[in-house]
Amino acid sequence: MTEKTPTSPRSGQKALKEVLGPIQGHILLARVLAVIASVLAIAPYVAFLELARLAAEGADRDRMMTVGMWLISAFCLRLLIYFIGLTITHFGDIKLGFVLRQRMINRLASAPLGWFTDTNSGRFRKSLHDDIAQIHQLVAHAPVDMTIAVVQPVVTLVFAFFVDYRLGLLAISAIIVYALTMMVQLRGMGDKTMEMDHRLGDVSATMLEFARGITVVKAFGVTGQAHGAYRRATKDFSVFYRGWCGPLLRLSAIGEAIVAVPLLLAINIGVGTLMVQAGWVSFAEVLTTTLIALTLPACITTFATAGWSYQLAGAAAHRIVTLLHTEQLPAATAPHLPSTYDVRFDDVSFSYRSDDTSDTAIDHVSFALPEGTVTALIGPSGSGKSTCACLLARFFDPTSGAVTIGGVDVASLSAEQLYRTVSFVLQNPKLIRASLHDNIALGRPDATRADVEAAAKAARIHDDILALPDGYDSVYGEEIFLSGGQAQRVAIARALLIDAPVLVLDEATAYADPENEALIQQALSTLARGRTVLVIGHRPEAIRGVDQVVVLESGRLVASGTPAEVAAVNPYYAALAG
Incomplete structure (x- = not known):
């Protein structure tokens, strides 16, 4: 029985929805906590502006210490909430692994014995261990990290626009170009991921086939011929991967250059200085929005990486669901054993x-x-x-x-x-x-x-x-x-x-x-x-x-x-x- 993978990203996402059902409560609670942690992310910027204002006014040390303590408290609270969210998702991951393995064992306990003769034990092991492990990143980290990657930029940019709409536009300008390059890179990612998974499966299958028959192959001196299928599979994968990733690497290099720290600093500090000279904003406000601008690329990268994890997890979830839907023999109805044995x-x-x-x-x-x-x-x-x-x-x-x-x-x-x-x-x-x-x-x-x-x-x-x-x-x-x-x-x-x-x-x-x-x-x-x-x-x-x-x-x-x-x-x- 051949191993199946999703034919489209949609089928993978549908399988994920079914697989993650037992821990939806964990995921929802972790996302709520991640939203709170994202809101608290503006604390350093608020504190920085307040400290700059107090310093300009010549405020006493006690008032500045109060702001500092408020900042430390907000920072510690954010860390605490973040780690509580991760703890919840990790416990959810442990629960999900237990539930899925239990469901697989219970399901296969009622499967026809012929299923085990038709199905490679490696496929069962892959679903029982490898595929569940593949979902770990999605369950244990993505709910918190992706929520923060979406909410935190919104919260900090709202604050940047609150400080000054011109500084807000300046902070977001380079990020828009970077986001566009990321969108181009991610276009068709789901289909390509499924194709990559399929081609890697071909490579693994031909390698395993060659390894199993190596004794006979070497005995008859046809190593090169038998090795041909593996070489063809690896060559096909190499051609596919280079054709897919080559243009993406060039595009990625352009995107990374746009949001490189020196360039972002030069743009925000340079234009911000002109605004200060024009009397529109203070230098403390420029520094605050510049710091916000520097955090945005990491959020976008986190979001893109999590998107890749979703695609891989979708393929794994599809294989798990296929196993969980294994045909079962009808339940027994005989009240007693046969009394004769013809x-x-x-x-x-x-x-x-x-x-x-x-x-x-x-x-x-x-x-x-x-x-x-x-x-x-x-x-x-x-x-x-x-x-x-x-x-x-x-x-x-x-x-x-x-x-x-x-x-x-x-x-x-x-x-x-x-x-x-x-x-x-x-x-x-x-x-x-x-x-x-x-x-x-x-x-x-x-x-x-x-x-x-x-x-x-x-x-x-x-x-x-x-x-x-x-x-x-x-x-x-x-x-x-x-x-x-x-x-x-x-x-x-x-x-x-x-x-x-x-x-x-x-x-x-x-x-x-x-x-x-x-x-x-x-x-x-x-x-x-x-x-x-x-x-x-x-x-x-x-x-x-x-x-x-x-x-x-x-x-x-x-x-x-x-x-x-x-x-x-x-x-x-x-x-x-x-």
């Missing part, structure tokens, strides 16, 4: 793309697995074998028809009910970063060490585990790693411990070496004893001794019956059985 596929059809009925993986398939028997499901690659196994384990729900166990539709069973009834051993066993004891006891956390060891012995993995330095307490993925065959036998031990009456084996020995394959086959024979078993395989060893055979081709049932009956009518099985 399995039936009743006119089952399924398409991996619900919007494309022409792309049907299995088409009106019906067959039965009598209780306590072993059924081999075979067919060419792409015939629908693994899809049937996925439907029985409820990785997905059928598009039409039903899969039942003991007459109970598996779609009506809760996850807990289903996986107490059905266990499965797949081609690629999944072990978690935990002790081998915990890996085996994953389906039965309350199992004793004796239960775990008994399952491991039956799965022919007990001796291998005891040979490890910490035995069953060895942590997989940190202290030790296992071969594919060993990991498969750990998975079989896990299935044995669950002791489910229905078992799905999906080519469980496909990648095992001969020694491991023999051990796995012994373990599987123990596991299958007394259970209703569906075996998927395309090698004679995997299906030897089964009770019945079902043959699929292109998603359709073409033969079923005992091995002898199917061998007589189906060339594919006859050739496979030898």
Whole structure:
């Protein structure tokens, strides 16, 4: 499943609105405090003018100290309010991260297991960690900083015009030109940001693909050819980025030159001096409005930077919302577990793309697995074998028809009910970063060490585990790693411990070496004893001794019956059985 990003800034902003819903109160309160802090920003300028007036009048020291104390109090109050606002937004950020992660986990707990096989774990990690981190700047800083960047210039300019409208016009003159250059720079920024995000995704994907296949690529001496896709992706990104940023850098340089401190000082002090000589204003008033003019570019830059953060956060929010809208399996309705364990596929059809009925993986398939028997499901690659196994384990729900166990539709069973009834051993066993004891006891956390060891012995993995330095307490993925065959036998031990009456084996020995394959086959024979078993395989060893055979081709049932009956009518099985 490919990762999606917003196709337009509007979709990103819509996603942001949904994502930020739980902390709108935090954001609103922080903005109110930021407005108060912005109003208090005029305190230094008011105090400066008042001190200049008192000095000109020859006022006593006490009056000047009073103004100074008032200034310090206003400054400290502004800092306090500012930091309270940031504290509120940071607590909001912590709350949002917790809420989003909780919602993701809860949502994915009800997602079809097939979603996890189709979706790269990196995508889930990106949303769970990287995308939430991407929103941090927007939540923890932008509400306060952007509000101040908007309100403070307005408040200080109003004060500048209050001092003298001509000085106010002088203070704002250079800023208008700078603001225009910033507007030109930001034009189309949303679309360009989305395109950059998409192109960076292409670079990451091709780099990951190359890294994964490096062993095979180097072995066959085609490094340059395989590296071509990555080079093309990086070249395309480089051309795009240079074409976008080159003109912006030149424009940015012009804008920065316009609001450079020496130039602003020269303009405001120079023109202001002429006004003083004309008797229109005092020099203290010129200095006050000049100081105001010097603060305006930083506010505009802060606003522009926050705008960029909004665009990046919009893309991240869209990915988070996509994950939060992951399809969920319908809620369970069965009041109890099946009392018998025969399995039936009743006119089952399924398409991996619900919007494309022409792309049907299995088409009106019906067959039965009598209780306590072993059924081999075979067919060419792409015939629908693994899809049937996925439907029985409820990785997905059928598009039409039903899969039942003991007459109970598996779609009506809760996850807990289903996986107490059905266990499965797949081609690629999944072990978690935990002790081998915990890996085996994953389906039965309350199992004793004796239960775990008994399952491991039956799965022919007990001796291998005891040979490890910490035995069953060895942590997989940190202290030790296992071969594919060993990991498969750990998975079989896990299935044995669950002791489910229905078992799905999906080519469980496909990648095992001969020694491991023999051990796995012994373990599987123990596991299958007394259970209703569906075996998927395309090698004679995997299906030897089964009770019945079902043959699929292109998603359709073409033969079923005992091995002898199917061998007589189906060339594919006859050739496979030898």
